[in-house]
Amino acid sequence: MTNQNVVVSDVKGMAISVTVTNQTLLSSSVPKPVGVPGGCITISRNKLLRLETGGGGGTRMISAAWVDSMRASSPPRIKSNTTTASLSVTQDQSSWTLNHPSALSMFEQITSASKGKQIVMFLDYDGTLSPIVEDPDQAFMSNEMRKAVRDVARYFPTAIVSGRCRDKVYSFVKLAELYYAGSHGMDIKGPSKCHKYKNENEAVFYQPASEFLPMIQEVYEILLEKTKSVPGAKVENNKFCVSVHFRCVEEKSWDTLAELVSSVLNEYPKLRSTQGRKVLEIRPTIKWDKGKALEFLLESLGYANSNEVFPVYIGDDRTDEDAFKVLRDRGQGFGILVSKVPKETNASYSLQEPSEVKGFLQRLVKWKRLSMPMQYIRKRV
Numbered sequence: 001m002t003n004q005n006v007v008v009s010d011v012k013g014m015a016i017s018v019t020v021t022n023q024t025l026l027s028s029s030v031p032k033p034v035g036v037p038g039g040c041i042t043i044s045r046n047k048l049l050r051l052e053t054g055g056g057g058g059t060r061m062i063s064a065a066w067v068d069s070m071r072a073s074s075p076p077r078i079k080s081n082t083t084t085a086s087l088s089v090t091q092d093q094s095s096w097t098l099n100h101p102s103a104l105s106m107f108e109q110i111t112s113a114s115k116g117k118q119i120v121m122f123l124d125y126d127g128t129l130s131p132i133v134e135d136p137d138q139a140f141m142s143n144e145m146r147k148a149v150r151d152v153a154r155y156f157p158t159a160i161v162s163g164r165c166r167d168k169v170y171s172f173v174k175l176a177e178l179y180y181a182g183s184h185g186m187d188i189k190g191p192s193k194c195h196k197y198k199n200e201n202e203a204v205f206y207q208p209a210s211e212f213l214p215m216i217q218e219v220y221e222i223l224l225e226k227t228k229s230v231p232g233a234k235v236e237n238n239k240f241c242v243s244v245h246f247r248c249v250e251e252k253s254w255d256t257l258a259e260l261v262s263s264v265l266n267e268y269p270k271l272r273s274t275q276g277r278k279v280l281e282i283r284p285t286i287k288w289d290k291g292k293a294l295e296f297l298l299e300s301l302g303y304a305n306s307n308e309v310f311p312v313y314i315g316d317d318r319t320d321e322d323a324f325k326v327l328r329d330r331g332q333g334f335g336i337l338v339s340k341v342p343k344e345t346n347a348s349y350s351l352q353e354p355s356e357v358k359g360f361l362q363r364l365v366k367w368k369r370l371s372m373p374m375q376y377i378r379k380r381v
Ligand SMILES: [Mg+2]
Pocket: 124, 125, 126, 127, 128, 315, 316, 317
């Protein structure tokens, strides 16, 4: 069962362990909850059965499960004088870092693995290139970050893959030489500037969920109206999906907001919800995600069945896990999770925050420049 963002991993008597794949769903700065090993929370069997039932009675239980996982991933801060708890968190952090080392400290190993292959760069936006901020409309990227991305795109095909509407993410990034996959990959467009890596006569444009546009608009308008009663709630129309932001909503109102979203969703069986960081996202039930977008873009670039490609995907969100998994399954390139805290992930490496992402991109450019013949560098710089 994968609906409502819970994955059943074990059944023992009356209790069922549920893996929360995004442990810090509503908090990017809190440590992993002590006493929740492996990122599991327990939901009673009865509750889960009611969850599966759906319908009117199921609405409350579904939203309760959302909020349960939100709370499980947003525990109160652990006081510094609780020695045992601190030790446990430290141990947990160090074993996670061992399995997902910093992409900066492993830079040489990464670049040597890419030798002889074409690096293709995939970048999430929020929390990866820009900091997570209270108001999603203010999630600007710095000029230094923009320069780093621009430089990377001079040497490697580069795509921005975001849950945001494509136009919106473009208005933040403002680089015409990139590929953009907005709405979780459901709205893909190639560079508007000439790109040397792609047949310039063949424009890339793909919208696998276009038939859902009227429905998404309708749900957006309903949610916009209904959520007015919840202070701080923000609804964002991302064209092929709708985001309901919890970031500015007091925790005591999470249940109300989640129930409200769930009750609207109940009327639209062709839509489903996924959770991001402090956000519920409503999207079409089609089998399309950031991982599919990555595969589509690799194919567009002529690397569908090639061993000569080395895709690198950097993201911070659970929706990026689909892309990390694709890379892991293909055995090509690797994923880098942006996170300060341990999370269950298919990424191979980690970076703590956007400033480290910038450092990684800058280092990649420097490495590439140094590996090129001098006359070619002079021509391009
Ligand atoms: Mg993100």
